[in-house]
Amino acid sequence: xxAPSTEQVRNIVLVGQDGAGKTSLAEAMLHVTGKTTRLGxxxxxxxxxxxxxxxxxxxxxxxxSLAPIPWKGFKINMLDTSGADDFLGDTxxxxxxxxxxxxVIDAVAGPQINTTKLWQxxxxxxxxxxxxxxxxxxxxxDFDSAFEALVKQYGQRVGAVTIPIGVDKGFKGVIDIIRxxxxxxxxxxxxxxxxxxxxxxxxxxxxxxxxxLVAEADDDLMMKYLDGEEQLTQEExxxxxxxxxxxxxxxxxxxxSTLIEQGIEGVLxxxxxxxxxxxxxxxxxxxxxxxxxxxxxxxxxxxxx
Numbered sequence: 001x002x003a004p005s006t007e008q009v010r011n012i013v014l015v016g017q018d019g020a021g022k023t024s025l026a027e028a029m030l031h032v033t034g035k036t037t038r039l040g041x042x043x044x045x046x047x048x049x050x051x052x053x054x055x056x057x058x059x060x061x062x063x064x065s066l067a068p069i070p071w072k073g074f075k076i077n078m079l080d081t082s083g084a085d086d087f088l089g090d091t092x093x094x095x096x097x098x099x100x101x102x103x104v105i106d107a108v109a110g111p112q113i114n115t116t117k118l119w120q121x122x123x124x125x126x127x128x129x130x131x132x133x134x135x136x137x138x139x140x141x142d143f144d145s146a147f148e149a150l151v152k153q154y155g156q157r158v159g160a161v162t163i164p165i166g167v168d169k170g171f172k173g174v175i176d177i178i179r180x181x182x183x184x185x186x187x188x189x190x191x192x193x194x195x196x197x198x199x200x201x202x203x204x205x206x207x208x209x210x211x212x213l214v215a216e217a218d219d220d221l222m223m224k225y226l227d228g229e230e231q232l233t234q235e236e237x238x239x240x241x242x243x244x245x246x247x248x249x250x251x252x253x254x255x256x257s258t259l260i261e262q263g264i265e266g267v268l269x270x271x272x273x274x275x276x277x278x279x280x281x282x283x284x285x286x287x288x289x290x291x292x293x294x295x296x297x298x299x300x301x302x303x304x305x
Contacts, residue, residue: 004075006277006278008073008272009074009076009077009278010074010076010275010276010277011097011100012078012079012102013091013100014026014102014104015091015101015104015115016118017109017111017114018114020105020134020135021134022081024134025134026067026069026078027258028259029067029069029264029267029268031261033071035067035070064090064093064094065079071268076268084114085114088114088117095125099275099277099279100127100128100271100276101118101127101129101130102129103119103129103131104132105131105134106133106135107141107146108139108142110145110150111153116153119154128245129251130245130251131150131252131253132253133146133150133253134257134258135257136164136257137168137171137259138168139169141167143163143167143255150253155251157249157250158251159210159250159252159253160177160209160210161210161254161270162176162183162254162266163175163255164255164256164263173263174263175206176266177203177207178237178241180203182195183263185261185264213249214237214240215232217249218243242273245275246276254266254270
């Protein structure tokens with residue numbers, strides 16, 4: 001297979017507190033895209049990414065590993081890193097190899113100390129950021145509380161691009177705020193439907209904030225928008241999103257559950273559409289070959305970065 005052009009590559013580093021579900025997010029992406037035939041999990045020692053004996057024993061990531069994920073003609077190089085205190089140096093080094101840091105946050109625990117340490121490092125490095133709130137289907141999960149905590153901790157630039165349909169055991173899908181549609185992952189495939197009537201108000205409020213944030217990426221459009229002369233059209237919104245993310249004016253926030261694979265396709269779609277392509281340093285080199293190796297059982301053997 002020919003190597004993709006630079007414009008079709010996305011280098012993303014997964015960062016956050018240990019236990020938030022960084023490895024689970026990468027595993028879900030591998031499975032949803034058909035790169036693996038089963039969903040790998042860390043708690044049973046069958047993760048495709050945490051395959052080292054020490055990682056299996058500890059049940060968390062020790063060394064950064066690379067999972068190249070194909071999606072609609074693009075190649076997403078997903079770097080999975082450790083969130084444990086003893087290995088944060090490794091994680092910070094991995095952050096230097098990516099254009100984007102995707103912070104994974106537990107919906108119940110919220111942002112924790114190591115997440116904040118890594119966020120501050122990303123600020124120093126001027127690394128573009130996004131957030132994925134995971135485990136929204138867990139008992140006591142509260143999207144509004146988690147979102148408010150993130151805005152309080154990391155600033156008003158954080159804006160939702162997906163919101164959950166239900167929480168806790170009632171979670172069943174997400175609303176795509178950019179495209180104003182409901183997305184459900186059912187029986188291994190995604191269904192796209194109209195937004196349920198009882199979520200329209202919340203979806204519109206999230207979209208209004210989204211438009212407020214991304215309008216800053218264009219001075220002329222921002223002035224018209226603030227003067228109330230016009231609302232952002234769908235075309236204008238989509239054209240400004242990538243600019244706003246690259247200029248660090250906007251930090252997109254996603255929500256979902258990696259274990260039931262809800263909200264994963266939307267993240268993949270926005271990664272290839274709005275996240276920055278590699279700059280001068282180019283794609284992340286793979287240590288032992290061009291792509292992820294799949295054995296005869298359809299399982300991945302990821303390369304250590």
